[in-house]
Structures are given as structure tokens and as C-alpha cells.
Amino acid sequence: MEKFDVIVVGAGPSGNAAAYTLAKAGLSVLQIERGEAPGSKNVQGAILYSDALEKLIPDFREDAPLERHIIEQRMWVLDDESFIGTHFRSDDFNKPPYNRYTIIRAKFDKWFSKKVQEAGALVITETTVKGLLRDESGKVIGVETDRADGKVYAEVVILADGVNSTLARKAGFRPELDPKHVALAVKEIHFMPKETVEQRFNIQKTEGVVIEMLGKITKGMMGTGFLYTNGDSVSIGVGCMLSDFMEQKLTPYELLEQMKAHPSIQPLVQGGEMKEYTAHLIPEGGYHAIPQVYGDGWMIVGDSGMFVNAVHREGSNLAMTTGRLAAETIIELTRAGRPMSGANLALYKERLDDSFVMKDLKKYKDMPDIFHSNNQFFTTYPELLSRSAYTMLKVDGVDKQTKEKEIFASFREKRSLFGLLGDAFKLWRAFR
Amino acid sequence: MRTVKVEEKLFQNRYLVDADNPHIRLKDAELCEKKCTTKQCTVCCPAGCYTLEGQKVVLITDGCLECGTCRIICTTYRNVDWEYPRGGYGIQFKFG
Structure with a gap:
């Protein structure tokens, strides 16, 4: 019987942060990813906030695949044929170490996973976890995968399996997602010469611009649009609450197409070669939607625990932080020789409450309802x-x-x- | 009629299709056809996996982006049996 200290399900930002922290502390870690490679199931805008990653890998800038550092943030409020907005650009954002970057997740997640493996974790891909293994008392003791002889065991299992978290749902740790608590975002990536990106957005070298948009582009639905500059591409997308999508007759891809045709947006993407169309859910229920995130032998991190600050468009940094805090809790208990019981793992929740994660979510706890x-x-x-x-x-x-x-x-x-x-x-x- | 062809978008994506082993199924297709009045899956699915043939809802999962929308919005009948594809199969994002 193969047994690890910890099994981490999923190789996104939260799972990688957890696996990296645990492996670095010398614990035996098995990380299971269902994609062909880490990142091949993952979707994000994507903005990387340096702070959360710095706390894990302080020198990440040396070799991480970063697209552009953001020097200008535009906020647009759009009517059908116009926008009114603010642009904030500062040379302060142009002084290293940079505060945030655009990234392409498939590349970034592969890099992050390499760090996890170098730290000593065993990472297996192309493997879907079908369910949790529990003993008579209900304690989680491992997972069952879709491989032959697919049962593996651990002292504790970290669920970093993303917004849909089939595992947490089936185990009864979390109810089915409420359409009011989830946004569906669709996105395209358009490639164009680096020089074209730089001319269109008035930037040079690795400087980047992000545009966040609100208004008629979402056709009365609660949602936002975005446009981010990458090295030689732009990512453009729009997301709205599922509860609103349910009440109307426009498909997500028609919504995106109409947004791209807006007279203020169209010139920024025209001529680009669209190379991928993606869709992803974002858990935006906020503070009140966060489920129980620990119990006997299990913990939940990242999107699976609804850790997203929708107001500030932050998610991956909350994912990395919750992954790290879960790992640090396990490390502390292991060193003290204490078992991974629900009572002991409650320390994770204390750490969450004490961090910016829960403090920020609490601050905006009523926001989702107000906009709804x-x-x-x-x-x-x-x-x-x-x-x-x-x-x-x-x-x-x-x-x-x-x-x-x-x-x-x-x-x-x-x-x-x-x-x-x-x-x-x-x-x-x-x-x- | 839809003015935008989602197939043209999906064509840019990379899939490893698990032939004859769809990861999403309608629990009871008749329920969709006869009871469900909104059939919002045919509107909300960002990959257009759900189409209407008369009153019948037809599901073809080959282009699925594995987002979970169809399962969550089926609030009245909970008629979507939704699993992730087998390890290694399904959408493989090139950029994500």
C-alpha cells in the first residue's frame, strides 16, 4: 500500500503552492493532475500578482514565463457606441521589482510545476481522481484515481481541484454551486506582432496595459469585460453571472463577439490571429459562499473553496495564499507529531481568518447581493x-x-x- | 439562427476526444424534451454542446470546455450527469 504524507489533487496555483511548500519542508507529496500536463486544464485572464508568489519563490522573476509587467490600468464604462473611463499610468509601476504581470497560464503552470517537482514532490498527470477514500469514521485516508490499481493513501488530502470541485461535492463537503455565486467567462487569445501590441497600447519592451470594462457590453447582466496585453498577443474576454445568463437568450460566444465589435474595442484586436477560445467559471459568491474548508483528513484550497475577491479581480493570489497556508498548517502539525484530525486542521481556518484572504472577503461580503x-x-x-x-x-x-x-x-x-x-x-x- | 459559429472558434482548440465515452450525459433525455420549458443549456453552454432538434435536446460533448455551466444551470431538474473526462482526455489548453 502506497502512502504519502499528503496528496494534493490538482496542479493549478493553489495546488502548486501547497505541494511546493510541503515538498520543500521535506514531506512526501503526491500531486495528481488530470490534464496532459500541468496547466492544460487551467484558464485565467491572466494577471499574476507578484506578492503571493514572492512569498513562495522569492526569485521567481529569474525564470518564470512572464508576458508583460503592468504599467497602466484602464477602467472603461461602456455605452453601446462609446466609453467613458479613467486611465492610470505611472512610472512607479515601471521600477523593478514589478507588482503584477500578464501571464499565459499553460506556460506559467508548467514552470510552477517544475519548481514543485524540483522541491521533491511526485507529480503525476493524465490522471483523474474519481473519489475520496474514507475509513469507517469518515476520515479521509486517500483517493481513488482512474488508473489501474488507482488507490493511493495519505495522512491528509488537499482538494485543489478547482471551481467545480467534483470531489468536495460528492463527499458532501460542499453543496452544488448556486448560479448566483458563479460567473461564466469566455475568452479568446489573439496573436499579432509584438510591435503592433506596443503601438496600439502605447508601450515598449515588456510594459503592459490592462483594460477592465463594465457596462452595456454585458447586455444588462452583472459582469465585466477585460482586455490584457501579452508579449505578442492580447487576451480579450467577458464574464457574467450564471444566474443572469440563465434569464436571457444570448450565447456566451455571441456576447463576446458583440463586445469585440464595439467601436472602441475593435481597433485594438483587429487583424489578430485567434488561436484559442476558452471558457471558465469563476466562484464569485464571496464571503457568505465559502464552505467548510477542512475536516478529518481533508482541506480545501483555491477556487474549490470559493476563494475569489470578485470586486478586485483577484483569484490566483488567493489560491496561492490558501495553498501555502494549508501546507504550513500541515507542516506545523507534522512537526508537533499531531494527527490530521478536523480539530487540529482548524488551525488552517485560523490562519485564513488572520490573512488578507478572509479580511478582504469579509470587507466585501455584501457586494455580490447589491449588484445582483x-x-x-x-x-x-x-x-x-x-x-x-x-x-x-x-x-x-x-x-x-x-x-x-x-x-x-x-x-x-x-x-x-x-x-x-x-x-x-x-x-x-x-x-x- | 445564431449569427456566430462556435465551431469556428472551437476549431482553434486542441482536444483529445475519448471516443464513445462522453463525460457528460443527460440522465433522462425525455425530461429535457417534454418537461423542461427553458432549455437554457442550449443557450448557456459556451461550446454549443447542447443543440435543439425540434423539442429534443441533443448533447455532443466533443467540443466541451469542461467549465461546468450546464450542470449548475440545470436547477429545476438536475438532469445533467457531469464528470471530468478520463485522465489525459478532453480539452488540452494551449494557452489557457
Whole structure:
């Protein structure tokens, strides 16, 4: 009977962070990945936040496959034919060590997995875990894979198997995902010469730009769009809550196609060669949607535990951090000679609560609900903002005071004074 | 009629299809045909795996992106039997 200290299911950011930390501390680790290679089942925008990775691999910049470091962030609110937005660009973001990068996950995950293997973990790919093995008391003692003689055992199993987490669901650790708590994002990657990317976005060398978008592109659904610059490609995508997708008749790929045709977006992607179309779910239920994340012989990390900060578009850093905290908990218990019982693994939850992960999720705990029941944030306001800007900027012989009155009247007409004040209050309460 | 052909998008992707061994099945196809009025799987699936033939829902998983949407949105009947493909099979993202 083959037995390890720890089995990690999944080779995404959370699983890799856990496996790396454990192997480096000298524990015997088996990591199981269902893809052909680590990364071949994984999808992200993708932005890498340096901080979470630095805590694991301080010198990651030396050989990690990074696309561009972000020096400019654009936030666009789009109407059907226009956008109004802010661009923040600073040379402070151009001073190493850089704070965030665009990455291509297939490349990045392979690199991360190599680090995991160098640290001493055994990584097997092309293997799907079918279920958890439990003893009479219900304690998790291993996993069953789809290989011949596919049972393997461990003191503790870390579920890093992503947003769908079939394992946690089947074991009853987590209920089926609620369509209100998950966003579906679709994305394409368009290749073009490096020089074209640089000219279109006013950047040079490894500088990069990200654009986050909100408004009519999601057709009244709660969601956002994005466009990220990679080395010689751009990633463009759009994501909306599944509960909203369920209520309408536009397919995700039509939504993406219409977004790409927006007059402000189309020139940025035109002429590119589309080389891959992807889709992925993002757990956006926030604080209230987080399930029990530990028990007798098991722990949940990353997307599987719904660790995503939707407001700040952060996920992979929460994944890496939860993976690391789970691993550190196991290391501490192992060194103290204590068993991997639910009572002892509760230390993981304490560490989570003490970290930015739970603190941030708690801060925005009411945000998902507010946007769900108030879709004016995605339709009415983008339209009003755009029209106001157009009215003010168009030179047509009408005096500015009349224009201001016109704008104010349009806001009142669409949303009433109480509505406007109420919206401001809701946002203030959710953000404070 | 859909104006965008999802097949053209999926054509760019790399798949190792587990022939004759679909990882997603409809538990009871008749339920989809006769009871389900919304048939939102035929709208929401980002790979267009679910199509309508008259009132019948036809599922072909070859282009599946393994996102999980179909399972989660089938809230009324929970009629989707959803597993990951066998190890090594299914979508293999080149970029992700």
C-alpha cells in the first residue's frame, strides 16, 4: 500500500503552492493532475500578482514565463457606441521589482510545476481522481484515481481541484454551486506582432496595459469585460453571472463577439490571429459562499473553496495564499507529531481568518447581493455617464449651464432622486 | 439562427476526444424534451454542446470546455450527469 504524507489533487496555483511548500519542508507529496500536463486544464485572464508568489519563490522573476509587467490600468464604462473611463499610468509601476504581470497560464503552470517537482514532490498527470477514500469514521485516508490499481493513501488530502470541485461535492463537503455565486467567462487569445501590441497600447519592451470594462457590453447582466496585453498577443474576454445568463437568450460566444465589435474595442484586436477560445467559471459568491474548508483528513484550497475577491479581480493570489497556508498548517502539525484530525486542521481556518484572504472577503461580503438586485449599475449608469460626457463635450452653441441641467434631468428621469441617493448609499455601505 | 459559429472558434482548440465515452450525459433525455420549458443549456453552454432538434435536446460533448455551466444551470431538474473526462482526455489548453 502506497502512502504519502499528503496528496494534493490538482496542479493549478493553489495546488502548486501547497505541494511546493510541503515538498520543500521535506514531506512526501503526491500531486495528481488530470490534464496532459500541468496547466492544460487551467484558464485565467491572466494577471499574476507578484506578492503571493514572492512569498513562495522569492526569485521567481529569474525564470518564470512572464508576458508583460503592468504599467497602466484602464477602467472603461461602456455605452453601446462609446466609453467613458479613467486611465492610470505611472512610472512607479515601471521600477523593478514589478507588482503584477500578464501571464499565459499553460506556460506559467508548467514552470510552477517544475519548481514543485524540483522541491521533491511526485507529480503525476493524465490522471483523474474519481473519489475520496474514507475509513469507517469518515476520515479521509486517500483517493481513488482512474488508473489501474488507482488507490493511493495519505495522512491528509488537499482538494485543489478547482471551481467545480467534483470531489468536495460528492463527499458532501460542499453543496452544488448556486448560479448566483458563479460567473461564466469566455475568452479568446489573439496573436499579432509584438510591435503592433506596443503601438496600439502605447508601450515598449515588456510594459503592459490592462483594460477592465463594465457596462452595456454585458447586455444588462452583472459582469465585466477585460482586455490584457501579452508579449505578442492580447487576451480579450467577458464574464457574467450564471444566474443572469440563465434569464436571457444570448450565447456566451455571441456576447463576446458583440463586445469585440464595439467601436472602441475593435481597433485594438483587429487583424489578430485567434488561436484559442476558452471558457471558465469563476466562484464569485464571496464571503457568505465559502464552505467548510477542512475536516478529518481533508482541506480545501483555491477556487474549490470559493476563494475569489470578485470586486478586485483577484483569484490566483488567493489560491496561492490558501495553498501555502494549508501546507504550513500541515507542516506545523507534522512537526508537533499531531494527527490530521478536523480539530487540529482548524488551525488552517485560523490562519485564513488572520490573512488578507478572509479580511478582504469579509470587507466585501455584501457586494455580490447589491449588484445582483441592482442591475442599473450595469445598464442605466453607463448610458447616463456616456450621454453626460457627450452632452458636455459636444460644442453646439448651447450654454454649459443648460447642458448641466439637461444632464441632471436625465439622471432624475432614469433613476429618480431617491434611486440615485439609494444607489450611492448602497455602494458606500458595501465598499466601506 | 445564431449569427456566430462556435465551431469556428472551437476549431482553434486542441482536444483529445475519448471516443464513445462522453463525460457528460443527460440522465433522462425525455425530461429535457417534454418537461423542461427553458432549455437554457442550449443557450448557456459556451461550446454549443447542447443543440435543439425540434423539442429534443441533443448533447455532443466533443467540443466541451469542461467549465461546468450546464450542470449548475440545470436547477429545476438536475438532469445533467457531469464528470471530468478520463485522465489525459478532453480539452488540452494551449494557452489557457
